[in-house]
């Protein structure tokens with residue numbers, strides 16, 4: 001299964017991706033996590049991306065597209081993946097389409113988590129508090145000012161993907177304001193629905209479906225015709241035998257006239 005989770009920062013993409021990873025055994029590919037790892041490792045990509053990320057701006061399309069292209073080549077992504085945080089712009093979505101087409105792969109669904117923007121600040125504040133409680137380092141972009149910029153970037157650059165994927169008939173929207181288990185259940189329901197329509201078609205390509213149809217064995221028509229003819233022959237024989245039987249019985253029984261003569265003869269004798 002190949003999925004995209006779409007929604008603004010703090011909408012719950014990461015939480016739901018992790019659960020889907022466990023449920024379907026496919027990896028979560030989070031461009032945010034990959035970029036943060038690159039920043040930490042101070043790779044050339046990390047050095048390029050670090051400042052932009054800290055300011056709440058998007059990293060250039062070509063950089064992110066190259067990272068994703070590399071990542072989906074990995075063996076663990078062979079049977080599917082959940083993209084979290086990618087694509088984030090229409091050119092990224094187009095690049096992904098090309099990538100998948102080259103590999104003869106297709107997306108199964110794009111899950112949109114719809115939330116009121118007002119709640120995002122509360123959610124990010126909660127995430128910061130939880131990370132602090134666990135003694136983890138706080139993300140450089142999890143400040144109220146940067147969050148505002150990230151939401152703005154989402155509205156401007158990422159939200160157009162809703163109609164992009166809707167036009168591709170892949171979009172499934174869910175209420176991200178509901179509780180975590182409720183959102184999970186709704187996603188399962190949406191995927192169940194999507195699976196019958198989309199995955200079933202993907203699982204059985206047309207040619208194979210045709211091949212699975214019980215094919216008529218070569219010469220089957222000829223054999224059926226021969227069997228029919230043999231049956232008719234047997235029936236004819238049976239009919240003939242009946243008629244012969246009647247004739248034989250008739251032969252054994254003397255004709256009525258002969259019978260009467262014999263009776264008269266016997267009477268005369270007696």
Ligand code: ADP
Pocket residue numbers: 008009010031032033035052053054056057058059060061064084085086087088089092141150
């Ligand atoms: P969020 O919680 O805001 O969704 P992410 O962890 O997905 O955050 O991403 C953090 C930052 O990493 C983004 O604000 C952006 O700077 C950068 N980033 C992640 N994914 C992309 C992408 N697909 N395109 C451009 N920049 C990205």
